[in-house]
Amino acid sequence: MVIVMTPDATQEDVDAIVSLVGTAGGSAFVSRGVSRTIIGLVGDVAQFSTLNLSGMSGVADVIRVSTPYKLVSRENHPERSTVWVGGVPIGPGTVTLIAGPCAVETPQQTLEAAKMAKAAGATLLRGGAFKPRTSPYAFQGLGEDGLRILADVREETGLPVVTEVVDAHDVPLVASYADMLQVGTRNAQNFALLQAVGAAGKPVLLKRGMSSTIEEWLMAAEYIAQRGNLDIVLCERGIRTFETATRNTLDVSAVPVAQRLSHLPVVIDPSHSGGQRDLVLPLSRAAIAVGADGIIVDVHPQPDQALCDGPQALVNDDLSELARIMREFPPLLGRKAAEPAPRSEAGPVAAV
Amino acid sequence: MVIVMTPDATQEDVDAIVSLVGTAGGSAFVSRGVSRTIIGLVGDVAQFSTLNLSGMSGVADVIRVSTPYKLVSRENHPERSTVWVGGVPIGPGTVTLIAGPCAVETPQQTLEAAKMAKAAGATLLRGGAFKPRTSPYAFQGLGEDGLRILADVREETGLPVVTEVVDAHDVPLVASYADMLQVGTRNAQNFALLQAVGAAGKPVLLKRGMSSTIEEWLMAAEYIAQRGNLDIVLCERGIRTFETATRNTLDVSAVPVAQRLSHLPVVIDPSHSGGQRDLVLPLSRAAIAVGADGIIVDVHPQPDQALCDGPQALVNDDLSELARIMREFPPLLGRKAAEPAPRSEAGPVAAV
Amino acid sequence: MVIVMTPDATQEDVDAIVSLVGTAGGSAFVSRGVSRTIIGLVGDVAQFSTLNLSGMSGVADVIRVSTPYKLVSRENHPERSTVWVGGVPIGPGTVTLIAGPCAVETPQQTLEAAKMAKAAGATLLRGGAFKPRTSPYAFQGLGEDGLRILADVREETGLPVVTEVVDAHDVPLVASYADMLQVGTRNAQNFALLQAVGAAGKPVLLKRGMSSTIEEWLMAAEYIAQRGNLDIVLCERGIRTFETATRNTLDVSAVPVAQRLSHLPVVIDPSHSGGQRDLVLPLSRAAIAVGADGIIVDVHPQPDQALCDGPQALVNDDLSELARIMREFPPLLGRKAAEPAPRSEAGPVAAV
Amino acid sequence: MVIVMTPDATQEDVDAIVSLVGTAGGSAFVSRGVSRTIIGLVGDVAQFSTLNLSGMSGVADVIRVSTPYKLVSRENHPERSTVWVGGVPIGPGTVTLIAGPCAVETPQQTLEAAKMAKAAGATLLRGGAFKPRTSPYAFQGLGEDGLRILADVREETGLPVVTEVVDAHDVPLVASYADMLQVGTRNAQNFALLQAVGAAGKPVLLKRGMSSTIEEWLMAAEYIAQRGNLDIVLCERGIRTFETATRNTLDVSAVPVAQRLSHLPVVIDPSHSGGQRDLVLPLSRAAIAVGADGIIVDVHPQPDQALCDGPQALVNDDLSELARIMREFPPLLGRKAAEPAPRSEAGPVAAV
Structure with missing residues (x-):
């Protein structure tokens, strides 16, 4: 999961996210760009979903990078089924x-x-x-x-x-x-x-x-x-x-x-x-x-x-x-x- | 309901429709154009719907001209409801x-x-x-x-x-x-x-x-x-x-x-x-x-x-x-x- | 810009991207998740666009996080114009x-x-x-x-x-x-x-x-x-x-x-x-x-x-x-x- | 072309259309239904298009029944081209x-x-x-x-x-x-x-x-x-x-x-x-x-x-x-x- 901050997000906004993710048992990696800061999350995505990250101050977008389905996914079952x-x-x-x-x-x-x-x-x-x-x-x-x-x-x-x-x-x-x-x-x-x-x-x-x-x-x-x-x-x-x-x-x-x-x-x-x-x-x-x-x-x-x-x-x-x-x-x-x-x-x- | 015939529809095709509509208790009015014949149907539209008119020979299109809903229609209940x-x-x-x-x-x-x-x-x-x-x-x-x-x-x-x-x-x-x-x-x-x-x-x-x-x-x-x-x-x-x-x-x-x-x-x-x-x-x-x-x-x-x-x-x-x-x-x-x-x-x- | 790697991307795939981005004058920050690796890019996005990152081995998705328009953007011109x-x-x-x-x-x-x-x-x-x-x-x-x-x-x-x-x-x-x-x-x-x-x-x-x-x-x-x-x-x-x-x-x-x-x-x-x-x-x-x-x-x-x-x-x-x-x-x-x-x-x- | 009148269209509305179509060199066939009147037009459709029939009083809908393209139409050129x-x-x-x-x-x-x-x-x-x-x-x-x-x-x-x-x-x-x-x-x-x-x-x-x-x-x-x-x-x-x-x-x-x-x-x-x-x-x-x-x-x-x-x-x-x-x-x-x-x-x- 990747969090894209707004251009005017503060250091406090970033810190609040890093802290929240840590509380939920995950890790957050912060990359600062010229106009935007990006935070990559590592851990249990399903749990992050409950954190309402997109509602936090300074968050422009939350991008999911793994699939939301599990049992029917080919990632978890590479052979096609009959x-x-x-x-x-x-x-x-x-x-x-x-x-x-x-x-x-x-x-x-x-x-x-x-x-x-x-x-x-x-x-x-x-x-x-x-x-x-x-x-x-x-x-x-x-x-x-x-x-x-x-x-x-x-x-x-x-x-x-x-x-x-x-x-x-x-x-x-x-x-x-x-x-x-x-x-x-x-x-x-x-x-x-x-x-x-x-x-x-x-x-x-x-x-x-x-x-x-x-x-x-x-x-x-x-x-x-x-x-x-x-x-x-x-x-x-x-x-x-x-x-x-x-x-x-x-x-x-x-x-x-x-x-x-x-x-x-x-x-x-x-x-x-x-x-x-x-x-x-x-x-x-x-x-x-x-x-x-x-x-x-x-x-x-x-x-x-x-x-x-x-x-x-x-x-x-x-x-x-x-x-x-x-x-x-x-x-x-x-x-x-x-x-x-x-x-x-x-x-x-x-x-x- | 209006039936539009294909350009190559025959007189028999037209007659079959007129006859079928009549059997169902309706009336059919035939208008012959330069390249197409159009048949206007008058009667109980709900009944015509069961006739599969669009499946008949020579029919290009069946156009409904009254609404398919009745009880919620404003045609049947002109005053807006509270x-x-x-x-x-x-x-x-x-x-x-x-x-x-x-x-x-x-x-x-x-x-x-x-x-x-x-x-x-x-x-x-x-x-x-x-x-x-x-x-x-x-x-x-x-x-x-x-x-x-x-x-x-x-x-x-x-x-x-x-x-x-x-x-x-x-x-x-x-x-x-x-x-x-x-x-x-x-x-x-x-x-x-x-x-x-x-x-x-x-x-x-x-x-x-x-x-x-x-x-x-x-x-x-x-x-x-x-x-x-x-x-x-x-x-x-x-x-x-x-x-x-x-x-x-x-x-x-x-x-x-x-x-x-x-x-x-x-x-x-x-x-x-x-x-x-x-x-x-x-x-x-x-x-x-x-x-x-x-x-x-x-x-x-x-x-x-x-x-x-x-x-x-x-x-x-x-x-x-x-x-x-x-x-x-x-x-x-x-x-x-x-x-x-x-x-x-x-x-x-x-x-x- | 964020690059999401496929689950089976190799270390070589990741290294190749980091190296290419560096050559183009940018920086790449790598975050390794449980099933995916994410690379955040910092630098001149317009230049990254010419790198064909999405065509590189191991890349699942390239996500743009800044707007592709500049002159008409409110980021660069916060006051609304008349x-x-x-x-x-x-x-x-x-x-x-x-x-x-x-x-x-x-x-x-x-x-x-x-x-x-x-x-x-x-x-x-x-x-x-x-x-x-x-x-x-x-x-x-x-x-x-x-x-x-x-x-x-x-x-x-x-x-x-x-x-x-x-x-x-x-x-x-x-x-x-x-x-x-x-x-x-x-x-x-x-x-x-x-x-x-x-x-x-x-x-x-x-x-x-x-x-x-x-x-x-x-x-x-x-x-x-x-x-x-x-x-x-x-x-x-x-x-x-x-x-x-x-x-x-x-x-x-x-x-x-x-x-x-x-x-x-x-x-x-x-x-x-x-x-x-x-x-x-x-x-x-x-x-x-x-x-x-x-x-x-x-x-x-x-x-x-x-x-x-x-x-x-x-x-x-x-x-x-x-x-x-x-x-x-x-x-x-x-x-x-x-x-x-x-x-x-x-x-x-x-x-x- | 077929004109569908509104439920409350008057006889004058219908007459006005029949007359206008006649003036344009066409013929109009009127079919009266239980709640709606339908008028089928026969003649030069391109000319009817200039009449603004849909703007006339009492008109609910104007339905075109022939194709608006001619030269590329298969009606006018039945053999497929190479x-x-x-x-x-x-x-x-x-x-x-x-x-x-x-x-x-x-x-x-x-x-x-x-x-x-x-x-x-x-x-x-x-x-x-x-x-x-x-x-x-x-x-x-x-x-x-x-x-x-x-x-x-x-x-x-x-x-x-x-x-x-x-x-x-x-x-x-x-x-x-x-x-x-x-x-x-x-x-x-x-x-x-x-x-x-x-x-x-x-x-x-x-x-x-x-x-x-x-x-x-x-x-x-x-x-x-x-x-x-x-x-x-x-x-x-x-x-x-x-x-x-x-x-x-x-x-x-x-x-x-x-x-x-x-x-x-x-x-x-x-x-x-x-x-x-x-x-x-x-x-x-x-x-x-x-x-x-x-x-x-x-x-x-x-x-x-x-x-x-x-x-x-x-x-x-x-x-x-x-x-x-x-x-x-x-x-x-x-x-x-x-x-x-x-x-x-x-x-x-x-x-x-």
């Missing part, structure tokens, strides 16, 4: 395709979408039973009925299920059906929910908040990790910017940056970021090419009748192209499409 | 000062801060017992102990209490102590929480999400209103932009815009937007001058020992200037500082 | 109203607008003869004919003229007519233009770029100052954000922040930021209340026939309210509406 | 690698960088002789000396030269040396410069403004096209957002969106968007994968001594990986790395 979901890996070496309908509407629609997903190479099924919607007048999902449909479709297709939970109260219910819990962009700083999924014993897909910095996203992951759950997959899904031609601006650079800062796998959602069907395949290619550990895409058997986000769902004609992308692009990055692993291989790693 | 909190009005004609510590830390700190607030002209006390923090390692608030302290300070000072609730599960608990429930910026789209406070029978202070558009903010209010609670005060607290010189960018224009679109009162938080003490008084003046119905500011007896947001808390020297601002600026806008009303006056209006 | 334009002051102690039509269209329209401006209390006339327009098909201004009209109207009303220049090549021409040169938001980083107006010997109104940080805005001012012209007035006119309800988001906080960092006067343009007539008066009040040294507003005798930005121009009914604002608000901040000064008073200060 | 630069194509079917030093510093540095570029598969050389810099104290480029160096290196390596021009006045000079003129992000709305390069008879590389919407970017291209030059290549280079972990946020979605709206080629600059060496190769892969017609990257023989943007320049070790990317990724999109064409093939197409 998260296993129902026997399917998400991590370095593979590219995982997660696909399915935005919302679960009927058993038939969900089953058809799952079959489409599988045909395109998906090894995990996505589908929402609880839908956070900007308007209270929009379709909010089928709730537990939707979870049952997902469980039935898993039974029939063998695809493990990724589904969203929007209320801390519902975590046990959703966790009893799902193989992976999704936390959506609007709940990226719903700390009660983050703590609840951290305690649920299931892998978590954590979407980036639409206005979260990468650091805040990792802090949200830290909330989950702190409750004992490190099976977290980060999902970039577009951020809010001034550009209105796309629903959000997909921040592909966030993938290599997050992978450098954290050991957690990072996937991309090309469907929600663009919000338009004809952007999904180009963005899927870009996602794999930039180094994402997976992609999560919307498919729907009849998008023009979808109750949620129909305009961005892939349809039949797109699926063979998605399958080709999943076949041809990962090898150029030394990866392969993720496949379910034999039980013995996945077992120990998946344990929470 | 919300009463423990007998104190927030609304047109007055400027209400809400002040207190960012976080409740001790009984003494809270009482001192409340006295500072009162000296500056505050008629409502703010203070957080549940604190949403970006870092899981930061102080998270005293919880119910903090609520008890707030209740005691209310008893001693007579100031009704505004305090945040961060989890839907805690709403009954917080509502049993508070006079007004605050929903914070990070929960602006936590729909479970919005619905819970909508059902709690207490006035709500709804902060704008740091990346919420004004429309999304009003939709969040609509979630609360839909559960039967129209005692909602909107609070602008700065939005996230590229500028890093301030913590957030205070969007003062949002006040007249939100007041034009909605009948709800709108207040400004000048403390959290700037994040710096020396910005609080200038932004407080701007807030009143732009037409806000109130301001909510942080005060603290010893900011350098505050556990949360000390650097932005006003201190003793600032309070007489805040008091002057509250005395001199509102009359220039034909308003006066809000005072608690005699019971008989406030009673009927406060009923939900 | 800029005189044709005898009218802009600076602390006063609030200057600059008003006029967005674009000069005809002699009559310009004269009428100038009379409206004067009636509202304006002491400087704004009006564009060269208009930068997003579309090449939009009205681009009357050019030198417009400048002649402005000069004639100045003759008739006594109001000094502020007008925009968009091309470095045109600076001498515009300067031969204008009392103050305006640099628009789209040219905030047109460095050739900034240097040209810096050499023109006339005061400059420098609008903030719509996506400029406050620091970049001050750097643009530094470009002007470097050519020998310190008669610069900064103008906040709204920044680009995700919010689309207003054309731009007026950043009122930028006024106290820029006044703290720089000695230059700061004014606000409430017309272009909101882009809507009914926002101009509320934002004018907020501008004065936050501490702006002046405001610049659009007026037009017949806004519905304006060739540029008609929807935001004030009309007759608004002017008496603007006059009232100019009368009543400045005194609450210890200021008064700016009046032309007798020659003897303005003369020496205005000299470049 | 731009030829010194015999090298940029367009569909190929991926063009443009590489070189950010700034020309010395003959030797430029020649070495050009050889590095060529080894990586580049067929065009980039290099700046005029550098727009945020700080007036930073290196501003060698000017004409730099252009001469570029011409010499072209002679020796056979690589046509792409170089930036920052002042309309310098366009003839720069055009006398360069094969392609670059307009930088800070000049994206420097209309005098856009018009000057439009008249210069050389292909133009038009960088997107750091806060330009895609529509504004295309309008900037329209300025160039309007002067008779359609040899324009659009370059996405990152936009300004709230995220500070990268210098800018690369908007890869802008590539398919701009290619859908415009017939012009679109390339990506992965160096300036990320601002960090270790992001350049991942973003280069993403650029090709999303469908960009080329990429433009910084290389430097000794980045730690670079006078400009050293930290983002690729070095020797990266070049073989870049060469591999250029070999292996384009075929997956049915493209190949662009090669210089025999004169006869390129000739007629390159003519302005």
Whole structure:
């Protein structure tokens, strides 16, 4: 931690800081410049944070030089992690395709979408039973009925299920059906929910908040990790910017940056970021090419009748192209499409 | 609702839309331009929303021309509303000062801060017992102990209490102590929480999400209103932009815009937007001058020992200037500082 | 300047930096933390900038702790400056109203607008003869004919003229007519233009770029100052954000922040930021209340026939309210509406 | 164009618009909804723009439904264009690698960088002789000396030269040396410069403004096209957002969106968007994968001594990986790395 003093800070101001830091068990090194004095602190940064250094007399700025997250940091865990979901890996070496309908509407629609997903190479099924919607007048999902449909479709297709939970109260219910819990962009700083999924014993897909910095996203992951759950997959899904031609601006650079800062796998959602069907395949290619550990895409058997986000769902004609992308692009990055692993291989790693 | 067709849309595409709209009980008026055809829809817009018009063949764009919110809209309620909190009005004609510590830390700190607030002209006390923090390692608030302290300070000072609730599960608990429930910026789209406070029978202070558009903010209010609670005060607290010189960018224009679109009162938080003490008084003046119905500011007896947001808390020297601002600026806008009303006056209006 | 090393930086990396800084005539102080080493540099920061320190082995981050601007910095010039334009002051102690039509269209329209401006209390006339327009098909201004009209109207009303220049090549021409040169938001980083107006010997109104940080805005001012012209007035006119309800988001906080960092006067343009007539008066009040040294507003005798930005121009009914604002608000901040000064008073200060 | 009336608009308001539009040679179709009236206009949109419809009584909103750009629009030119630069194509079917030093510093540095570029598969050389810099104290480029160096290196390596021009006045000079003129992000709305390069008879590389919407970017291209030059290549280079972990946020979605709206080629600059060496190769892969017609990257023989943007320049070790990317990724999109064409093939197409 570095403290930058104002040009008119006095010797007393500097002394007060050195003394306070010493009291807190740290050391302070003072460098006097032509117009400014700088104080470098050595010791336990977390403890310094409680000292309110920025409120002290003569302090212009307090600059943090180590990361505020620990458990998800790559500094403390240099090897990149693989998260296993129902026997399917998400991590370095593979590219995982997660696909399915935005919302679960009927058993038939969900089953058809799952079959489409599988045909395109998906090894995990996505589908929402609880839908956070900007308007209270929009379709909010089928709730537990939707979870049952997902469980039935898993039974029939063998695809493990990724589904969203929007209320801390519902975590046990959703966790009893799902193989992976999704936390959506609007709940990226719903700390009660983050703590609840951290305690649920299931892998978590954590979407980036639409206005979260990468650091805040990792802090949200830290909330989950702190409750004992490190099976977290980060999902970039577009951020809010001034550009209105796309629903959000997909921040592909966030993938290599997050992978450098954290050991957690990072996937991309090309469907929600663009919000338009004809952007999904180009963005899927870009996602794999930039180094994402997976992609999560919307498919729907009849998008023009979808109750949620129909305009961005892939349809039949797109699926063979998605399958080709999943076949041809990962090898150029030394990866392969993720496949379910034999039980013995996945077992120990998946344990929470 | 207006549908804009693509340049290559066919007559069949147009006919399909006209027919579908007719089936839904609406009427469609077709205008053919040189390069584009436009279809104007008349009827129940909410119903049209379920038709997935944007997914139909030949459709380039679907433009909504009426507001998606109803209960909070000024179209449906032309008179601006006054919300009463423990007998104190927030609304047109007055400027209400809400002040207190960012976080409740001790009984003494809270009482001192409340006295500072009162000296500056505050008629409502703010203070957080549940604190949403970006870092899981930061102080998270005293919880119910903090609520008890707030209740005691209310008893001693007579100031009704505004305090945040961060989890839907805690709403009954917080509502049993508070006079007004605050929903914070990070929960602006936590729909479970919005619905819970909508059902709690207490006035709500709804902060704008740091990346919420004004429309999304009003939709969040609509979630609360839909559960039967129209005692909602909107609070602008700065939005996230590229500028890093301030913590957030205070969007003062949002006040007249939100007041034009909605009948709800709108207040400004000048403390959290700037994040710096020396910005609080200038932004407080701007807030009143732009037409806000109130301001909510942080005060603290010893900011350098505050556990949360000390650097932005006003201190003793600032309070007489805040008091002057509250005395001199509102009359220039034909308003006066809000005072608690005699019971008989406030009673009927406060009923939900 | 502070250098933060990576966790795996070696002693050789640190030594190389210390040695390089010494060669450049500076001193380096090394602080070793638990996981990071920090090096504080003392000496000529401008020279360090050429050392490419951030490219050296083991360097994680280079943090600048002094401002990159000098001539416009308040560190080097603690007293806030007053800029005189044709005898009218802009600076602390006063609030200057600059008003006029967005674009000069005809002699009559310009004269009428100038009379409206004067009636509202304006002491400087704004009006564009060269208009930068997003579309090449939009009205681009009357050019030198417009400048002649402005000069004639100045003759008739006594109001000094502020007008925009968009091309470095045109600076001498515009300067031969204008009392103050305006640099628009789209040219905030047109460095050739900034240097040209810096050499023109006339005061400059420098609008903030719509996506400029406050620091970049001050750097643009530094470009002007470097050519020998310190008669610069900064103008906040709204920044680009995700919010689309207003054309731009007026950043009122930028006024106290820029006044703290720089000695230059700061004014606000409430017309272009909101882009809507009914926002101009509320934002004018907020501008004065936050501490702006002046405001610049659009007026037009017949806004519905304006060739540029008609929807935001004030009309007759608004002017008496603007006059009232100019009368009543400045005194609450210890200021008064700016009046032309007798020659003897303005003369020496205005000299470049 | 569609006009949305306010809820309280009168019949007279509607009649006035219908009449005005008729006078301008257009037709107006009125659709009355439950709470709003909508008027669809048919005719010459450019002419309607001059009518100030949004300023008329009773008008809530004026919605443009056709694009404001014509010459660069794909509506008017459905086939995607190829731009030829010194015999090298940029367009569909190929991926063009443009590489070189950010700034020309010395003959030797430029020649070495050009050889590095060529080894990586580049067929065009980039290099700046005029550098727009945020700080007036930073290196501003060698000017004409730099252009001469570029011409010499072209002679020796056979690589046509792409170089930036920052002042309309310098366009003839720069055009006398360069094969392609670059307009930088800070000049994206420097209309005098856009018009000057439009008249210069050389292909133009038009960088997107750091806060330009895609529509504004295309309008900037329209300025160039309007002067008779359609040899324009659009370059996405990152936009300004709230995220500070990268210098800018690369908007890869802008590539398919701009290619859908415009017939012009679109390339990506992965160096300036990320601002960090270790992001350049991942973003280069993403650029090709999303469908960009080329990429433009910084290389430097000794980045730690670079006078400009050293930290983002690729070095020797990266070049073989870049060469591999250029070999292996384009075929997956049915493209190949662009090669210089025999004169006869390129000739007629390159003519302005």
